[in-house]
Amino acid sequence: MASLPQYRNALQPQTTLHEYRIEQVLGAGGFGTTYLARDTHLDKPVAIKEYFPSDIAMRAAEGTVQPATTEREPDYKWGLDRFLQEARTLARFSHPNIVRVIRYFEANGTAYMVMDYERGEPLKNLLIANPRLPEAQLRRLAGPLLDGLRAVHAAGFLHRDIKPDNIFVRTDSTPVLIDFGSARNALGGETRALTAILTPGYAPLEQYSPDGKQGPWTDLYALGGVFYRCLTGTQPPDAVTRMRGDTLADGLAKAASAYSAPFLRAIGWALALDEKKRPQSVDAWRAVLLAAASGPAVPKAPPPAATTERTLRVERPAPLRLAPSPTKRSWLPLATALGVALVLGAFALAINHYTRPADAAPHDEGRFRAQVLQQFRAADTNGDGYLSAEEMRRFPFLAKEFARLDTDGDGRISLPEFEQARRAQLERRLAKRTD
Structure with missing residues (x-):
């Protein structure tokens, strides 16, 4: 069994930083060390990233971090300022796909950013x-x-x-x-x-x-x-x-x-x-x-079953x-192909409307998801990656079912929840056609 890596320059377990208690190292790179820690006030795990550029810094016996030489001090301070700038920028975001910085602070001659674990x-x-x-x-x-x-x-x-x-x-x-x-x-x-x-x-x-x-x-x-x-x-x-x-x-x-x-x-x-x-x-x-x-x-x-209805067939490009x-030159065939695909897609939908579902062209999953994404982004007026009850009003039928669609109970609709609702609507429409 492989032994766990030893991080000699890392803070020791049980070290405290304000209300945070270090538990273990999650990882380390050339510019910092990330720890799993416990927020002792809220009793929950957090991740803490420490600015530690290993090539130009050293840790003293008491745990402080300092430039390895006086010559490296300007570089160390410049990097520290950028680390804090990054923390300040990330702290402004509350987005489900960007790491969330809860707070940041300076201590031990370096800086730390506290993130959701x-x-x-x-x-x-x-x-x-x-x-x-x-x-x-x-x-x-x-x-x-x-x-x-x-x-x-x-x-x-x-x-x-x-x-x-x-x-x-x-x-x-x-x-x-x-x-x-x-x-x-x-x-x-x-x-x-x-x-x-x-x-x-x-x-x-x-x-x-x-x-x-x-x-x-x-x-x-x-x-x-x-x-x-x-x-x-x-x-x-x-x-x-x-x-x-x-x-x-x-x-x-x-x-x-x-x-x-x-x-x-x-x-x-x-x-x-x-x-x-x-x-x-x-x-x-x-x-x-x-x-x-x-x-x-x-x-x-496979060939469609014999039918008395007249149907049209559209071949896939x-x-x-x-x-x-x-390049700009190669955009012409790409744009042409996309245009042909859109025309054929619309034609297939028209055929689907006037023939039995068994004979209709299959549903285009890629186009469906692109349309759902476009609708979601148009409704997401504040750009936070979610739809509030107010933003959902542009979809009256779905707005009435807001509580049911909000499957995780966070008071907002995520893209997966919105897509699931739109898919259910589509399936209901298709089911009605088969009746």
């Missing part, structure tokens, strides 16, 4: 057991992650370090963005090699240079890298290596048998080396990533050929 595990651990995740599961992760990232960008902030380690998956399978990279970005180039600051495969080219222009496209590249890892089972090639010989398209092409071509193309778009050729916002990428077909090519259905990251 979440039960689950990092996506990195899930990928050890299941190196490749199905497209349906990736879509379920993508929506909430993009919701959280959109809120971060709307506040004028970037994550800067999205990777499987920094996506925490709760026991109910919902994801949380954790461990923002502002403090380590502040120390980049001054204290460590860039390859130690960055995570190859998930960091775009602009993060390798202090003059690189970073923006929402920087985080989207990293998230695209996460999906690449999830669907290929391999680490995405790092940006510098891709400059010499790009194998990204080959990796995506090998996944074409298990994932839809539009979904793969959307991931390739986010992973474009040139930041100008990537989606420039979460909304731009979401529109392509989550509106794509929900799976690989569908096998042909041929799968789009996978291409490298879309």
